[in-house]
Amino acid sequence: QVQLVESGGGLVQPGGSLRLSCAVSESSFSRRAMAWYRQAPGKQRELVARMLRDGNTKYTDSVKGRFTIARDNLKKTLYLQMNSLSLEDTAVYYCAAWKSTAILSVIASSDPDYWGQGTLVTVSS
Numbered sequence: 519q520v521q522l523v524e525s526g527g528g529l530v531q532p533g534g535s536l537r538l539s540c541a542v543s544e545s546s547f548s549r550r551a552m553a554w555y556r557q558a559p560g561k562q563r564e565l566v567a568r569m570l571r572d573g574n575t576k577y578t579d580s581v582k583g584r585f586t587i588a589r590d591n592l593k594k595t596l597y598l599q600m601n602s603l604s605l606e607d608t609a610v611y612y613c614a615a616w617k618s619t620a621i622l623s624v625i626a627s628s629d630p631d632y633w634g635q636g637t638l639v640t641v642s643s
Contacts, residue, residue: 520542520543520544520631520632521542521543521544521632522540522541522613522615522632522633522634523540523543523613523634523635524538524539524540524611524612524613524635524636524637525538525539525540525541525637526539526637527611527637527638527639528638528639528640529640529642530603530639530640530641531641531642532603532604532605532641532642532643533602533603533604534603534641535599535600535601535602535603536600536603537597537598537599537600538554538597538598538600538613538639539595539596539597540552540554540595540597540598540634541594542594542595542596542615543594544594545594546618547589547591547594548571548594549571549618550571550615550616550617550618550620551568551571551615551616551620551625552568552569552596552613552614552615552616553566553567553568553569553587553613553614553615553630554567554568554587554598554611554612554614555612555614555630556609556610556611556612556639557609557610557612557636558606558608558609559608559609561609563612564578565578566578566581566585566598566611567581567585567587567598568625569587569588569596570622570625573589575587580606581600581607584600584603585598585599585600586598586599586601587599596613598611600639603639603641605642606641607641608639608640608641608642609638609639610636610637610639611636611637611638612633612636613633613634614629614630614632614633614634615630616628616630616631616632617631
């Protein structure tokens with residue numbers, strides 16, 4: 519069973535920065551597509567950023583130019599660097615992973631197979 523453990527959330531002022539981390543428990547991390555999702559109060563969960571195993575990335579429009587997804591395969595850790603945070607970025611952020619055998623068409627059309635417990639990011643003055 520793959521375990522994902524997020525950290526790095528907290529309270530930040532508008533315009534500030536945070537870096538989220540997601541530690542993954544097992545050895546096939548480098549072969550997995552990984553992603554960050556978020557769910558704001560009263561809203562549906564949305565994809566924030568996704569990184570395929572070849573490093574290809576995808577971002578939702580509202581975070582382009584502000585957020586950066588990255589991975590360290592040796593440390594088996596996924597990151598989300600968040601800059602220029604705004605009130606609208608307040609949400610619970612989830613790390614997620616697909617099966618290592620998942621192909622692009624499945625990744626693009628289906629939810630991840632594994633989820634972390636989430637970390638709360640609050641942007642407030």
